[in-house]
Amino acid sequence: MKKILIANRGEIALRVMRTAKKMGIKTVAVYSEADRHSPHVRFADEAILLGPAPSNQSYLVMEKIIAATKETGAEGIHPGYGFLSENAVFAKMVEDAGIRFIGPRPHAIRVMGSKLAAKEAVRDYKIPMVPGIEEAITDVALAKKIAQEIGFPILIKASAGGGGKGMRVVENLEELPQQMERAISEAVSAFGDGSVFIEKYVTSPRHIEIQVLADTHGNVLHLFERECSVQRRHQKVVEEAPSVVLTPAIREAMGEAAVKVAKACDYVGAGTVEFLLDAQKNFYFLEMNTRLQVEHPVTELITGIDLVEQQIKIARGEKLAFKQEDLSITGHALELRVYAEDPLNNFLPSVGNLEVYQHPVGEGIRVDDGFKQGMDIPIYYDPMISKLITYGQTREAAIQRMVEAINEYKIEGVATTLAFGKFVCEHEAFVSGNFDTHFVKNYYSPEKLEAYRSEEIELAAALGLKLYLDNKEQLQAPDTTTSNWRKARI
Numbered sequence: 033m034k035k036i037l038i039a040n041r042g043e044i045a046l047r048v049m050r051t052a053k054k055m056g057i058k059t060v061a062v063y064s065e066a067d068r069h070s071p072h073v074r075f076a077d078e079a080i081l082l083g084p085a086p087s088n089q090s091y092l093v094m095e096k097i098i099a100a101t102k103e104t105g106a107e108g109i110h111p112g113y114g115f116l117s118e119n120a121v122f123a124k125m126v127e128d129a130g131i132r133f134i135g136p137r138p139h140a141i142r143v144m145g146s147k148l149a150a151k152e153a154v155r156d157y158k159i160p161m162v163p164g165i166e167e168a169i170t171d172v173a174l175a176k177k178i179a180q181e182i183g184f185p186i187l188i189k190a191s192a193g194g195g196g197k198g199m200r201v202v203e204n205l206e207e208l209p210q211q212m213e214r215a216i217s218e219a220v221s222a223f224g225d226g227s228v229f230i231e232k233y234v235t236s237p238r239h240i241e242i243q244v245l246a247d248t249h250g251n252v253l254h255l256f257e258r259e260c261s262v263q264r265r266h267q268k269v270v271e272e273a274p275s276v277v278l279t280p281a282i283r284e285a286m287g288e289a290a291v292k293v294a295k296a297c298d299y300v301g302a303g304t305v306e307f308l309l310d311a312q313k314n315f316y317f318l319e320m321n322t323r324l325q326v327e328h329p330v331t332e333l334i335t336g337i338d339l340v341e342q343q344i345k346i347a348r349g350e351k352l353a354f355k356q357e358d359l360s361i362t363g364h365a366l367e368l369r370v371y372a373e374d375p376l377n378n379f380l381p382s383v384g385n386l387e388v389y390q391h392p393v394g395e396g397i398r399v400d401d402g403f404k405q406g407m408d409i410p411i412y413y414d415p416m417i418s419k420l421i422t423y424g425q426t427r428e429a430a431i432q433r434m435v436e437a438i439n440e441y442k443i444e445g446v447a448t449t450l451a452f453g454k455f456v457c458e459h460e461a462f463v464s465g466n467f468d469t470h471f472v473k474n475y476y477s478p479e480k481l482e483a484y485r486s487e488e489i490e491l492a493a494a495l496g497l498k499l500y501l502d503n504k505e506q507l508q509a510p511d512t513t514t515s516n517w518r519k520a521r522i
């Protein structure tokens with residue numbers, strides 16, 4: 033592959049192009065009318081306009097992307113995340129057009145796109161799963177019987193689900209019929225597929241995912257875990273690697289389970305296997321994401337492996353150049369997603385002009401972004417401004433770098449989640465590592481953020497005063513007879 037097209041925008045398009053350039057591969061950007069002046073368009077060797085700003089007229093139009101690939105002579109398509117990245121129809125269309133899809137085969141995307149199909153695919157692989165059923169259910173009487181067998185609380189989940197849609201916790205028999213009806217109708221309207229199933233509800237889990245890489249020669253490896261428990265309404269806030277709670281034994285067992293899941297669907301490329309970890313440290317397979325994830329940089333920092341480079345090499349048909357034994361974890365990495373959203377106003381998107389935008393730079397700091405100062409943040413797409421990734425030898429060092437780096441951002445023109453991110457990173461529960469998927473719900477409120485910020489201002493003022501008082505003596509009447517330097521030597 034000498035030239036690839038990146039079917040995406042923003043930070044991930046840029047991030048993919050950077051690695052392509054490093055590998056000597058030419059890049060083709062695609063863009064919508066809202067993105068004419070975006071960095072990903074400028075960075076690419078060539079760029080093709082897709083159409084109007086709404087993604088269903090640009091980034092989601094499969095035929096236009098295939099046409100742009102043919103027109104420019106690109107030999108592969110990298111889909112990034114979101115948009116068409118987990119669309120099996122698109123992956124098939126790309127293949128049929130004689131273009132390499134830099135990602136898994138349509139079969140793996142299709143199987144993992146359905147939770148029930150995924151359960152069926154891994155059935156013979158002895159993967160730990162939450163107690164529950166493996167077929168869609170419509171009959172309320174049968175659902176009641178199953179719920180009683182499993183024991184309340186139960187969770188009704190949509191097979192086609194994602195982002196928590198079509199998911200309902202049921203505490204007792206009485207509320208089951210209504211909740212089931214709601215889950216089904218939500219699933220029908222969101223996915224056009226009303227298939228739901230039942231699982232035991234794991235009440236306070238941690239969300240831990242394993243990065244996998246699989247080549248076309250049957251080699252499958254894992255690159256350890258990412259801890260993604262800190263999320264807000266199924267939107268991840270802070271991700272880290274490694275997780276503070278995994279012992280080497282659990283890590284190995286989860287890694288092996290993830291490799292089996294990948295094998296069960298003939299996976300090729302970079303993928304992520306999601307698990308729940310309960311309070312007793314039992315883990316259960318949830319689902320597999322068949323794309324490069326937003327939070328992949330934390331894995332890159334602790335393993336030293338460029339995941340996009342691996343994706344491209346795998347798509348070229350190369351064998352993985354390392355074995356499981358060659359991989360190890362060095363240091364600790366955190367990622368904070370910085371959004372143009374107002375944490376004091378229910379995280380309402382705060383689109384507008386990035387009048388001032390300066391991000392931190394320095395050792396142990398990586399910023400993946402797709403904006404420049406002066407640009408507008410369009411209303412049409414995800415309002416993520418940048419990903420702030422920090423690295424340190426220890427978790428404490430990575431957290432400290434994160435807090436310092438947050439302080440170094442200068443953003444004006446839109447509200448951001450930076451202060452919320454700092455609140456999280458300095459929270460006792462986060463620092464101690466003792467948290468689960470309910471972190472934000474349990475510990476965050478706009479009032480707490482306000483209190484935290486005024487405390488911070490008071491602390492800064494007190495520190496300023498102390499410094500002033502400490503230095504006052506020296507700052508006062510200059511001693512003309514003996515310099516301080518001379519005094520220090522005496």
Ligand code: MV4
Binds near residue numbers: 233263
């Ligand atoms: C669960 C669960 C508890 N018990 N399944 C949320 C989205 C989808 N990927 C699966 N999800 C969950 N499945 C059982 N049996 C709790 C969640 C869940 C969750 C999982 C990971 C990260 C954040 C979450 C927030 C709420 C619920």
